[in-house]
Amino acid sequence: MTRRLLPAPAVQGTVRVPGDKSISHRAVILNGLAQGTGRVTGFARGADTLASVAAMRALGVTCAFESEETLRIHSPGRGALHPPAGPIDCGNSGTTMRLLAGVAAGLEGRVELDGDASLRRRPMDRVIQPLAAMGARCAGRAEGRFAPLVIEGGSLTPFRGRLQVASAQVKSALLLAALAADGPSELEEIAPTRDHTEIMLRAMGAPLDIDPPYLRIAPAGLTPVDIAVAGDVSAAAFWLVAASILPESELFLPDVGLNPTRTGVLDALWAMGADIEVSARRSVAGEVVGDLRVRSARLSGTEIAGDLTARAIDELPVLAVAAAYAQGTTEIREAAELRVKESDRIATTAAGLRALGVAVEERPDGLQIVGGGRLRGAPLDSYGDHRLAMALAVAALGASGDSEIGGDTAVAVSYPAFWSDLERLSHAAG
Numbered sequence: 001m002t003r004r005l006l007p008a009p010a011v012q013g014t015v016r017v018p019g020d021k022s023i024s025h026r027a028v029i030l031n032g033l034a035q036g037t038g039r040v041t042g043f044a045r046g047a048d049t050l051a052s053v054a055a056m057r058a059l060g061v062t063c064a065f066e067s068e069e070t071l072r073i074h075s076p077g078r079g080a081l082h083p084p085a086g087p088i089d090c091g092n093s094g095t096t097m098r099l100l101a102g103v104a105a106g107l108e109g110r111v112e113l114d115g116d117a118s119l120r121r122r123p124m125d126r127v128i129q130p131l132a133a134m135g136a137r138c139a140g141r142a143e144g145r146f147a148p149l150v151i152e153g154g155s156l157t158p159f160r161g162r163l164q165v166a167s168a169q170v171k172s173a174l175l176l177a178a179l180a181a182d183g184p185s186e187l188e189e190i191a192p193t194r195d196h197t198e199i200m201l202r203a204m205g206a207p208l209d210i211d212p213p214y215l216r217i218a219p220a221g222l223t224p225v226d227i228a229v230a231g232d233v234s235a236a237a238f239w240l241v242a243a244s245i246l247p248e249s250e251l252f253l254p255d256v257g258l259n260p261t262r263t264g265v266l267d268a269l270w271a272m273g274a275d276i277e278v279s280a281r282r283s284v285a286g287e288v289v290g291d292l293r294v295r296s297a298r299l300s301g302t303e304i305a306g307d308l309t310a311r312a313i314d315e316l317p318v319l320a321v322a323a324a325y326a327q328g329t330t331e332i333r334e335a336a337e338l339r340v341k342e343s344d345r346i347a348t349t350a351a352g353l354r355a356l357g358v359a360v361e362e363r364p365d366g367l368q369i370v371g372g373g374r375l376r377g378a379p380l381d382s383y384g385d386h387r388l389a390m391a392l393a394v395a396a397l398g399a400s401g402d403s404e405i406g407g408d409t410a411v412a413v414s415y416p417a418f419w420s421d422l423e424r425l426s427h428a429a430g
């Protein structure tokens, strides 16, 4: 589907972004391993998290929506889960596939995991290899590198070693498998990544010792927990950039998750001169939450590298859009992981910005963006990637002339109400 994107002079109002996608996946998967009932409020009801719900149902967990965003999860406990006869469809969701690989490794029987064309192209050896080292029998297309995957689990030995990639999905898969191993495991992280799994595992009573860069975990059962999911800072990022680049804008975003492993986007925007205030900072079940207010600002170019890249990994496409509207040059480095996301986000972000008239250069591990030029409306493509669709929609707001974007339905993966929120916030200003 193609959608017409009109320029907007400003965005104004209040926007409640969907619940955090990473936390929502974990809330259903981890409660699904725990014996008893847990209730999740603020559940992010996008296609990705619904793939995790369907996957846990397929293993024998009862998941019932009590309202649009309240999910009750009732599980007989990990020991009583059973692999389904057919494949589990993870759709577009890397988090579902990689975390479920860790779950499957701890179950008796054979689990097949499959996904859409994009997910079938994403690297799975990063999770298959360590799970095989723990004793799971794993197979996948092209020597185990890609889905569909087949995992036959059961008796696992502990994991002891260093993770080969900075990936919260791989770390989480191994922590979940380690719960079913026959002794304590120790993981060494090569860089800090989002720690929602660790926070939730501890709340569920898992014996997890965090001693960076080491994580030690002993086999254990989990106790279900009720979880209030805050707004997704990765969804908030689109509005933070939209309001920053469009003159006379002001947006209020209540209840946004501000876990420090996720707030690289705020640090990058502050470094560029953005006017973003955080208020009512509080802690909800170990996760930091706050309200955000953003006003237009004159941005300047910056450098995003190292740990900041890791802490803003999903927000780099929209930060590249901010860079296009900033004075001066922005360098995004050490971001080669972007090449194996829902699309090759280095190539697709560069293609989209270039179509809009931005001077952008692709590097093997990042982008160089020369900001401050005028953007002109153009035909754009989401390449089926939700975050690219939303980042380019923000870029098109400040361009002269209309744009259109192919593959606009991709936003349903993480933010089904994105287009209606966009219309409301830009009309409020018009």
Ligand code: S3P
Pocket: 021, 022, 023, 025, 095, 166, 167, 168, 169, 170, 172, 194, 313, 314, 337
């Ligand atoms: C996620 C981890 C990140 C991130 C993805 C969600 C998670 O991926 O890009 O959108 O929920 O654990 P990697 O673990 O591959 O870095």
